[in-house]
Amino acid sequence: MRGPVGRPRTRPDAVAADKAYSSRGNRAHLRKRRIKAVIPEKKDQAANRRKKGSGGGRPVSHDTELYKERNTVERAINRMKAWRGIATRYDKTPGSYLAGLHLRASVIWIKDLTRATP
Secondary structure, eight states: OOOOOSSOOOOOSEEEOOGGGOOHHHHHHHHHTTOEEEOOOOHHHHHHHHHTGGGGOOOOOOOHHHHHHHHHHHHHHHHHTTSHHHHHTOOSSHHHHHHHHHHHHHHHHHHHHHHHOO
C-alpha cells in the first residue's frame, strides 16, 4: 500500500474573499462544508434582501477583524508581483519560480528591516 501522496486534505476554519464572491451559491457551498465565510455583502444584495422584508432572510455575518488580514495578504501578493518575472511567470520550472518568490520575499523583508531602523 502506498503512503500519503500530495498535500493532506484539510478544511480551513474560514475563507476570506471580496464582494465579488458574495453569492448565495458560494455561501451555501461553504456552509455545507462548515467553513465560515468572511465575505462582505454587496450593497445591491443587501438592498434586495431588505426590500423583501422578513422573507429576505437575515443579514450575512461579517468578521471585520479577519477581513483585515485578507487585505494584508493582498498587499503582500501585489508587492511580490511588482517583479515582472513573478507576475508573468517567465520561469520554466516550478523550482526556479519558487526561488524567484523566495528572492523577492527576501528583498521585501530586507527593505522593511532597513526602513524600520532609525
